Amino acid sequence: MVSWSDTRRVDVQLPGGRYPILVGSDLLARLPAALESVGLHPGPVAIVSDSAVAAIHGGAVEAALVSAGFRIATSTRFPPGEATKSFDNLLALFDAFAAASLDRTAPVLALGGGVIGDLSGFAAATFKRGLPFVQIPTTLLAQVDSAVGGKVAVNHAAGKNLIGAFHQPRLVLADITTLGTLPPAERIAGLAEVLKYGVLCDAELFEWITSHAGALRAGESSALQHAVVRSCEIKSAVVAEDERDLGRRAILNLGHTVGHAIENELGYGGIRHGEAVAIGMVAAARIGVALGLTPADVPDRIVAAARSLGLPASVPASIDPASLVASIRQDKKIQAGRLRFIVPTAIGAVEVRDDVTEEQIVAACGS
Amino acid sequence: MVSWSDTRRVDVQLPGGRYPILVGSDLLARLPAALESVGLHPGPVAIVSDSAVAAIHGGAVEAALVSAGFRIATSTRFPPGEATKSFDNLLALFDAFAAASLDRTAPVLALGGGVIGDLSGFAAATFKRGLPFVQIPTTLLAQVDSAVGGKVAVNHAAGKNLIGAFHQPRLVLADITTLGTLPPAERIAGLAEVLKYGVLCDAELFEWITSHAGALRAGESSALQHAVVRSCEIKSAVVAEDERDLGRRAILNLGHTVGHAIENELGYGGIRHGEAVAIGMVAAARIGVALGLTPADVPDRIVAAARSLGLPASVPASIDPASLVASIRQDKKIQAGRLRFIVPTAIGAVEVRDDVTEEQIVAACGS
Numbered sequence: 001m002v003s004w005s006d007t008r009r010v011d012v013q014l015p016g017g018r019y020p021i022l023v024g025s026d027l028l029a030r031l032p033a034a035l036e037s038v039g040l041h042p043g044p045v046a047i048v049s050d051s052a053v054a055a056i057h058g059g060a061v062e063a064a065l066v067s068a069g070f071r072i073a074t075s076t077r078f079p080p081g082e083a084t085k086s087f088d089n090l091l092a093l094f095d096a097f098a099a100a101s102l103d104r105t106a107p108v109l110a111l112g113g114g115v116i117g118d119l120s121g122f123a124a125a126t127f128k129r130g131l132p133f134v135q136i137p138t139t140l141l142a143q144v145d146s147a148v149g150g151k152v153a154v155n156h157a158a159g160k161n162l163i164g165a166f167h168q169p170r171l172v173l174a175d176i177t178t179l180g181t182l183p184p185a186e187r188i189a190g191l192a193e194v195l196k197y198g199v200l201c202d203a204e205l206f207e208w209i210t211s212h213a214g215a216l217r218a219g220e221s222s223a224l225q226h227a228v229v230r231s232c233e234i235k236s237a238v239v240a241e242d243e244r245d246l247g248r249r250a251i252l253n254l255g256h257t258v259g260h261a262i263e264n265e266l267g268y269g270g271i272r273h274g275e276a277v278a279i280g281m282v283a284a285a286r287i288g289v290a291l292g293l294t295p296a297d298v299p300d301r302i303v304a305a306a307r308s309l310g311l312p313a314s315v316p317a318s319i320d321p322a323s324l325v326a327s328i329r330q331d332k333k334i335q336a337g338r339l340r341f342i343v344p345t346a347i348g349a350v351e352v353r354d355d356v357t358e359e360q361i362v363a364a365c366g367s
Numbered sequence: 368m369v370s371w372s373d374t375r376r377v378d379v380q381l382p383g384g385r386y387p388i389l390v391g392s393d394l395l396a397r398l399p400a401a402l403e404s405v406g407l408h409p410g411p412v413a414i415v416s417d418s419a420v421a422a423i424h425g426g427a428v429e430a431a432l433v434s435a436g437f438r439i440a441t442s443t444r445f446p447p448g449e450a451t452k453s454f455d456n457l458l459a460l461f462d463a464f465a466a467a468s469l470d471r472t473a474p475v476l477a478l479g480g481g482v483i484g485d486l487s488g489f490a491a492a493t494f495k496r497g498l499p500f501v502q503i504p505t506t507l508l509a510q511v512d513s514a515v516g517g518k519v520a521v522n523h524a525a526g527k528n529l530i531g532a533f534h535q536p537r538l539v540l541a542d543i544t545t546l547g548t549l550p551p552a553e554r555i556a557g558l559a560e561v562l563k564y565g566v567l568c569d570a571e572l573f574e575w576i577t578s579h580a581g582a583l584r585a586g587e588s589s590a591l592q593h594a595v596v597r598s599c600e601i602k603s604a605v606v607a608e609d610e611r612d613l614g615r616r617a618i619l620n621l622g623h624t625v626g627h628a629i630e631n632e633l634g635y636g637g638i639r640h641g642e643a644v645a646i647g648m649v650a651a652a653r654i655g656v657a658l659g660l661t662p663a664d665v666p667d668r669i670v671a672a673a674r675s676l677g678l679p680a681s682v683p684a685s686i687d688p689a690s691l692v693a694s695i696r697q698d699k700k701i702q703a704g705r706l707r708f709i710v711p712t713a714i715g716a717v718e719v720r721d722d723v724t725e726e727q728i729v730a731a732c733g734s
Binding site: 015016087091094095098099122125126127128129130151153156157158159162163164165166244245 | 382383454458461462465466489492493494495496497518520523524525526529530531532533611612
């Protein structure tokens with residue numbers, strides 16, 4: 001008999017409603033009960049997954065649903081990888097939902113990482129103007145970041161996530177046990193986003209990470225559970241202030257300006273997102289020092305924390321800092337012509353700055 | 368010098384905000400001032416129109432915008448007709464918006480009828496997760512119905528409006544003068560939706576329509592302005608109670624169950640939407656009489672009002688009522704297996720009924 005006693009719950013409170021994030025071990029088997037708890041009663045459901053995740057967890061999820069009286073109206077699997085977030089796959093989901101005659105009561109269940117959550121969430125947001133949506137993130141990055149906050153999207157030739165919506169899930173079920181099936185390097189990359197929340201606004205979390213780096217690297221369940229819970233609490237608090245991404249939510253991009261540029265320079269598969277974000281956070285802290293905002297020890301403390309988790313902390317030697325700046329120029333976030341940076345001013349505090357010069361970026365990204 | 372003194376304003380109040388509907392004559396030239404009044408200041412804009420409307424009004428709109436300091440970042444024209452609400456055209460708009468580097472401050476202006484509003488509104492809802500949207504409806508049907516309420520969509524092989532969103536405009540500019548360029552039969556078809564609001568919930572409007580039928584048929588400006596204002600007031604009040612179409616908003620489908628079936632039977636171009644709705648309202652009232660809900664004179668009063676406007680009131684003789692029922696069965700609104708009807712119980716009152724039998728529908732649609 002499974003127990004909920006070790007499951008933790010984060011309530012996301014938004015102007016339009018609230019929903020729970022459940023974080024614990026062996027939760028997939030309890031999906032039907034979790035659905036019932038948010039008013040999604042037995043009936044037809046759509047499952048969207050990637051083929052790698054579905055091969056490991058798909059059978060158990062479907063069996064649990066069916067034995068609880070749910071009907072798998074449609075189950076769609078896509079190849080893993082960013083290329084899955086395409087219009088073609090969006091249309092394939094619409095066709096599948098239409099063929100299954102889904103009505104507006106049928107929930108769409110996203111079983112996988114951020115790619116699956118973004119794609120299926122956008123399909124759920126727009127099919128019949130909105131189906132209930134449930135995130136079942138199976139990567140650490142999705143559990144601490146992409147499954148929280150309601151952003152869903154597909155990619156366009158002109159930009160990542162260019163076409164999307166805000167569609168809050170009815171439930172997020174973050175099963176820590178699924179992280180055990182991830183390649184360790186994937187899990188470690190996800191820890192960069194946890195570290196980001198510490199640098200952003202929680203010095204206590206930052207210290208906890210550095211003192212539990214070994215357990216986190218090793219994938220120890222209770223450490224991961226705490227990391228996911230605290231990350232979800234922080235992200236959902238920021239999202240609650242700014243659901244539509246008009247202001248405050250921008251701070252969540254700490255480390256992402258340089259990070260995205262590194263990803264662009266190295267190309268798909270050249271570096272993991274979290275690894276690039278770790279490097280970007282260090283660069284942002286160095287920019288803060290150069291601006292006179294940030295104590296000189298902050299970059300080194302972030303470097304030490306990143307390295308303790310097994311994350312890189314400096315721009316790969318193969319990248320010319322000047323070409324990074326050119327890449328940043330093309331980033332959609334600076335189309336208005338100014339380089340906007342989220343700058344840590346201490347461990348646990350940030351400022352948004354519009355006065356960062358290209359020279360400062362080059363210096364911060366150098367060795 | 369234009370004056371706003373003859374322009375009327377309807378404020379739509381929704382949980383997420385409010386926006387004005389401006390109804391008056393010669394408003395297109397005042398579009399820049401209207402944009403400024405809702406905080407959309409000079410800068411890049413996207414215009415979406417159909418080729419017929421653009422040929423008449425496009426030049427004046429663009430000239431007014433440019434002379435007020437706005438920049439036409441992109442202007443896209445589609446062929447008139449329902450086929451324009453396609454995924455291909457949606458992707459064409461995304462490409463155009465991306466090529467113009469629209470950011471989240473740039474409004475999308477829909478200049479045309481319901482097809483243009485629905486298509487461009489859905490593009491605005493989803494490009495970068497939401498651009499400001501402005502409806503400039505140039506048909507009576509769009510001014511009294513589709514431009515009000517925030518529903519935007521494209522069609523899918525499996526159903527009309529199957530893929531869409533709720534995306535409220537920042538402004539609706541209903542220029543009565545544009546109705547003068549419509550074929551009279553188009554304008555008269557739009558009057559069916561005005562009559563619908565009277566039957567739904569406003570006996571006074573119903574009586575006003577019957578006593579001003581001549582002016583309305585002739586396209587007299589002040590009569591049309593009153594009809595548009597009162598329609599927008601009623602629709603926006605219903606939408607304010609149920610923005611997401613979970614309950615009350617269903618009453619707006621009065622006349623549409625039989626109406627859609629007639630449209631399906633006659634095929635594209637076989638009958639105008641408003642004409643079919645007029646016939647559907649009469650059938651719904653007859654069903655009310657058969658259910659014992661509705662005084663026996665109500666169907667005849669609706670027939671008389673429809674005919675006074677130049678609208679049809681009975682199912683075309685070419686349609687077998689039994690095949691209408693089969694068509695209704697396939698309508699998405701009855702996928703749950705029951706025939707849901709909005710039934711007038713008097714002039715100015717309706718009930719939603721789930722107990723209508725096929726025999727009653729056949730009888731109500733017979734001659």
